[in-house]
Amino acid sequence: MSGVEGGRSAQLKHTGLRPGWTTGACATAAATAAYTALLAGDFPDPVTITLPRGQTPAFALAVEELADGTAMAGVVKDAGDDPDVTHGALIRATVRRLPAGSGVVFRAGPGVGTVTRPGLPLEVGEPAINPVPRQMMRDHIAEVAARHGDAGDVEITVSVDGGEQIARSTWNIRxxxxxxxxxxxTTGIVVPYSCSAWIDSIRRGVDVAxxxxxTHLAGCTGATSEKTVTAEYGLPLDALLDMGxxxxxxxxxxxRHPVDRLTLCGGFAKLSKLAAGxxxxxSARSQVDLPHLAGLARAAGAGSALATAIEGANTxxxxxxxxxxxxxPLGxxxxxxxxxxxxxxxxxxxxxxxxxCIxxxxxxxxxxxxxxxxxxRER
Known part of the structure; x- marks a missing residue:
């Protein structure tokens, strides 16, 4: 698999980190290769696709299989320098021709989830293949169909080897x-440490709730704060947002999407950063401001000796x-x-x-x- 704009070693100029590819880009590459083989009898390897912003990466095929009426191709996801839980996962697409007028139909194979609750950008019962990857696959199927004189009516089954196990490390069950x-x-590219996937999961969590x-949601910085909020308010799991x-x-x-009540719960140190703006x-992007904490202690009634001690505290x-x-009552x-x-x-x-604060x-x-x-306290 090559890098953005055709070079595997391409890096993000502002960080020096190597970008990677989304699961949607990998599925699109696999589906494109499988459909091409179904029509032409041979798999393009590497297979080049066009991303939503115009980049044209090429993906090497890890597996391929051509049978009577179906073709399967697989791509190993490379997340670049991002610590993505799906890095190294094998993403497969199996393409089968359908009767004329069927269009492009998507199915969830092993390791790809199914939507069971409203609030996501997909209907309940649909395979968890998001709208942009679906459109990418439709567009590439149409391009291949046009080159080979086919109608482009196909079923695409996307699967991920070990995906059910990997999903336990994501928000999916929640x-x-x-x-x-x-x-x-949405772009096909994984930007290292952009945290976009986590933030998107927060948004989807609000939507589903x-x-x-x-009507009452809680943003929690971790498992301990989730337990505290659950004990305090008895909130169900789908009302808890893994805010990190x-x-x-x-x-x-x-x-932008209000609820009646929102609780923020987190460790004292983290919330002292929020208190400081x-x-x-x-920890890599904000630090505990001990002089600011000393000022808050003064506002809560601390004398000068205590405030000075707080300003000089280790943590x-x-x-x-x-x-x-x-x-x-500094807390x-x-x-x-x-x-x-x-x-x-x-x-x-x-x-x-x-x-x-906990x-x-x-x-x-x-x-x-x-x-x-x-x-x-008066001093």
Whole structure:
């Protein structure tokens, strides 16, 4: 498989990282090769496709099989330098001719999921092959059909070796996509560390929850915060958003697609970053601001000695321990300030917002909601 614009070693200029290909691009290449073999008797290898933005990568075939009335080709997904769980997966497309007028019909083979809940851009019961990959495959089938004088009426069955197991590391089960992976991609290209797939999963999580009638959602930074929210509010699984570090992604999407209530729950250190105005909470992109924490401690009633100690603490947890030992509700102040920052992102959307800060054990060490009054100590 070659790289973008025909060179395998092509890299993203701004990062030096090598891009890769989406599952949708791989499925399109496999389907194109299989249909060509069905009509011409031979598989193009490598097979070149055109991506939505005009790039023309070539993909080597890992497997091929031509039988009576069907052809199958497979491509190994190369995600480039992105830590994608589907990197190295073998994506197959089996093409079978259909009666005239049937068009292009998509089926889910082994390792590709089926949609079981509303709220996704596909109807319930459809194979989890997203709209852009479907259109890419239709376009390439039409091009091959035109070259060979065929009508282009085919069934395409997409499968992923080991896809059901891989899907357990994705959002699919939570989104109601059962039986395997989704075939994804809007550009055909995986941009390393763009986190676009995670953010897209957050958006689809909101869509599915709204379609299920959920009115209270929770954005959680990890498994511990999910357990805390479940214990606090009894929310069902499809109301929990695996927010990770992307607080801004949750807030911006809920701003456009409001729900009655949104809870943000995360570790004290991560939410102290939100309180300082950071919407991406990853350690590589934002840091705990200890002077800012010291200022919040002062607002919560800390004296100068405690504030100075907090500013010199080794970690956010150390700062929290100092404040707790002195009876200063720093956790509540961080939650309140984080809530203020989140409300600014929501821009008046009709969403009731509350924030829970937890420690590593999942205990709530700070909370803020419209009814909370943060006690202050006089010094």
């Amino acid at each position: 989104l109601g996509i059962l039986g395997g992976l989704s075939i994804l991609g 709204r379609a299920a009638g959920r 570090d992307f607080a801004g992604a949750v807030l911006k999407y809920v701003r 950071h919407l991406d909470l990853h 956010a947890l150390g700062a929290l321990q100092l404040a707790t030992a002195d009876g200063v 509540d102040e961080v939650a309140r300030t984080a809530r203020d920052q989140a409300l600014a992102v929501l821009r008046g959307a009709p969403v009731t917002l509350d924030v829970l 420690d590593r054990a999942g205990q709530v060490v700070g909370r803020a909601d419209p009814k909370c009054a943060i006690p202050r």
